[in-house]
Amino acid sequence: MIRNILAMGIVAVALLGSGCSTWSKDDTSWYIDVAAPKHYEVWVTDMFLEKSGERSWRQPIGTVGCCWKGPHGPSGAGAEVDPFPELILINWFSFAEQKYYTKIIQVPPDLLDRMREPATYVTQVDVRSGPRDTMTIGLAPGGTVVVWISNQIGNEIEVMRMQATEVPGDPSRFTERTKGYLERNGDYLREHGVPMEGW
Numbered sequence: 612m613i614r615n616i617l618a619m620g621i622v623a624v625a626l627l628g629s630g631c632s633t634w635s636k637d638d639t640s641w642y643i644d645v646a647a648p649k650h651y652e653v654w655v656t657d658m659f660l661e662k663s664g665e666r667s668w669r670q671p672i673g674t675v676g677c678c679w680k681g682p683h684g685p686s687g688a689g690a691e692v693d694p695f696p697e698l699i700l701i702n703w704f705s706f707a708e709q710k711y712y713t714k715i716i717q718v719p720p721d722l723l724d725r726m727r728e729p730a731t732y733v734t735q736v737d738v739r740s741g742p743r744d745t746m747t748i749g750l751a752p753g754g755t756v757v758v759w760i761s762n763q764i765g766n767e768i769e770v771m772r773m774q775a776t777e778v779p780g781d782p783s784r785f786t787e788r789t790k791g792y793l794e795r796n797g798d799y800l801r802e803h804g805v806p807m808e809g810w
Contacts, residue, residue: 644689
């Protein structure tokens with residue numbers, strides 16, 4: 612009986628020890644989201660992510676109408692990613708332009724290391740430090756793509772700026788959604804137009 616208890620104790624200590632070693636590993640959760648400037652909504656038709664030799668998967672996004680900058684951005688629709696991808700293919704439809712775009716984003720090999728570098732952020736009780744755990748992909752009119760990393764709105768760093776490619780596509784696929792979009796944003800578009808630069 613004592614031998615059994617002793618054996619169980621040894622097993623428990625071994626499990627606790629192995630638990631501590633796994634806990635000390637990088638256990639950060641990483642996120643990728645997609646943003647668009649206010650009044651210039653897009654529909655992400657496809658977003659594919661790939662980590663070579665490990666995983667390739669599709670991430671549903673759908674409509675994105677916020678937020679490029681300001682008190683709510685950059686931030687948008689997205690999810691946790693595991694593993695962190697090396698390649699991202701993103702296809703979208705711009706409601707303001709009635710155009711389709713595509714872009715393959717090759718994630719820089721050192722980006723995850725840059726994201727791991729501590730950055731301060733403010734909570735309701737104090738100021739803390741942690742990795743910039745979120746990568747935000749911004750999609751703007753004219754096919755401008757901007758990528759930021761952050762762990763809180765206000766401490767984002769722009770890490771990439773690219774030009775997407777316009778691709779053929781049938782805008783009538785989005786006729787009903789475009790009607791709703793124009794009801795919400797038509798007055799703004801008539802007054803401000805659709806800037807193709809300066810994002």
